[in-house]
Amino acid sequence: MSDNNLKEITGLINDFLEHLEIERGLSLLTVRNYRFWLMRFAKWLLADYPDCRLAQVDSEKIRGFRLWLGRQKGRGGRQMSLVTQGFHAIALRSFLKWCSKMKIAAMSPESIDIPKSRSRELTVLSTAQVSDLLNIVNGSKLKDLRDRALLETLFSTGLRVSELVKLDRDKINLDRGEFPVIGKGGRARVVFLSKRAIEWLNKYFVKRQDHYKPVFIRVGGKKPEVVTPDEKMRLTPRSVQRLVEYYRLKSGIPIKITPHGLRHSFATDLLQGGADLRAVQELLGHKNIATTQIYTHVTNRELRDIHLRAHSGNK
Numbered sequence: 001m002s003d004n005n006l007k008e009i010t011g012l013i014n015d016f017l018e019h020l021e022i023e024r025g026l027s028l029l030t031v032r033n034y035r036f037w038l039m040r041f042a043k044w045l046l047a048d049y050p051d052c053r054l055a056q057v058d059s060e061k062i063r064g065f066r067l068w069l070g071r072q073k074g075r076g077g078r079q080m081s082l083v084t085q086g087f088h089a090i091a092l093r094s095f096l097k098w099c100s101k102m103k104i105a106a107m108s109p110e111s112i113d114i115p116k117s118r119s120r121e122l123t124v125l126s127t128a129q130v131s132d133l134l135n136i137v138n139g140s141k142l143k144d145l146r147d148r149a150l151l152e153t154l155f156s157t158g159l160r161v162s163e164l165v166k167l168d169r170d171k172i173n174l175d176r177g178e179f180p181v182i183g184k185g186g187r188a189r190v191v192f193l194s195k196r197a198i199e200w201l202n203k204y205f206v207k208r209q210d211h212y213k214p215v216f217i218r219v220g221g222k223k224p225e226v227v228t229p230d231e232k233m234r235l236t237p238r239s240v241q242r243l244v245e246y247y248r249l250k251s252g253i254p255i256k257i258t259p260h261g262l263r264h265s266f267a268t269d270l271l272q273g274g275a276d277l278r279a280v281q282e283l284l285g286h287k288n289i290a291t292t293q294i295y296t297h298v299t300n301r302e303l304r305d306i307h308l309r310a311h312s313g314n315k
Contacts, residue, residue, distance in 0.1 A: 008053060008054060009042045009045070009046070009053075009054055010039070010042055012054060012095075012099070012104065013035070013038045013039065013042060013095065016034075016038075016094075016095050016098045016099075017031050017034060017035055017038075019098060020034060024185070024186075025185065025186035026185065026186075027162070027184075029162070033087070033091075034091050034094070034095075037087055037088045037091040037092075038091050038092070038095055040088065041065055041088065041091075041092060044065055044068055045057065045061065045065070048064065049061065054099070054104070054105070054106050055105035055106060057106065057107055058107055059107070059111050062092070062107075062111070062112060065088075066085065066089070066115075069085050069088060070085060082115045085115050086114050086115045089112055089113070089114050089115060090114060092109075092112055093109045093112045093114070094109075096108070096109035096112065097109045122264050122268075122294065122295070123255060123256065123257060123258075123261045123264060124261065124264045124265050124268045125253065125255065125257060125261065125262070125265045127269070129251075129253050129255070130155060130262075130265055130269075132251045132252070132253060133151065133247055133248060133251050133253060133257075134148065134151055134152060134155070134196075135251075136247055136250050136251040137151060137247060142204075142207050142208065142219050143219045143220055145200065145203050145204040145207050146204050146216060146217070146219055147243060147247070148200045148204075149197070149200040149201045149203070149204040149216075150164070150216050150235075150240065150243065151244070151247065151262075152194065152196050152197040152200045152201075153193065153197050153201065153215075154244075154259055154262045154263070154266075155194075155197075155262050155265065155266055155269075156192070156193050156194035156196065156197040156266070157191040157192065157193065157197070157266070158191070158262075158263045158266035158267060158283060158284050159181065159191065159263070160183065160184075160259075160260070160263065160285075161237045161240050161241065161259040161260065162237055163181050163182075163183060164216070164240060164259070165214075165216065165234060165235050165236060165237055165240060167179070167214065167215040167216065168213045168214060168215060169205070169213060169214070169215055170213065172193075172201070172215065174193070174198050174201060174202060174205075177192055177193040177194075177195075177197075177198050178190055178191065178192050178193065179191060179193075181285070183285035184285065184287070185287065187285055187287065189282060189283070189285045191283065192283075201215075212230050212233045213230045214230060214231075214233060214234040214235070216234070216235045216240075217233040217234060217235065218233055218234075218235060218239075237259075240259050241258060241259060244257060244258060244259050244262070245257075245258075263284070264295070266284075267280050267283075267284060267292070267295045268295055270283070271295055277289065277292055277293065277295075280292055280295065
């Protein structure tokens, strides 16, 4: 492997990653993922083509990388999914678009196709199932109050789990039942709390005897002998995922649900209640209306009901 070629490609990748962080305002987690996908490509390329420079990367080499990706094994020895392969392709195309913008010699980004994964049905809880999930948490201990407030907040706002765990107490206006959120791509929006969510957040905050900034903190265990920094007290996305799964099992809901599934349930609940698709787009923080249109399965169900009632063949 040529050290000069490695330095050229990895150096350009690092410049691109800085562009994502500074100019485009992407989160550190997203930048980290782009780094992993692009460095995986660079290592594969220079292992198979030690003398290859970026300007010499062509469709044939991209095809070889895609074949190699498809043969990699993931968790449990399973083949890498098309979704994960697609992330690598998206990262490469974004990198090449940046190269084109910076007048760096490289292949056209349009030459890279994004693999299409099989469409998956959205996992959405019914109104009764949401009620079962929320009501299973009804204790008065701090952990119970935290967990109920967390679930109520997820369902009443449609927050992404990454947005939820970043919440600080001083940003939430319980009197108005709203607070600002900075979502994907640095896009700001205002989200609204239901009356139930406000009620449970109030109970949770009254019970807390600390001055930590995060809304949702770790509770239980031994009381630390020294003051723990705020960020170490903050719940992680994985903690929230485990929490939702715990109460899903406890409530007997047979559907596998995640925090993102509660976001889907929030959007579906709004549409079933008569909300406009554009309004749901704003509440979810989607950049494009096309992303929100995945929830039109709700209106399709309504059309089926209309067909059942109105079509003469059903009578």
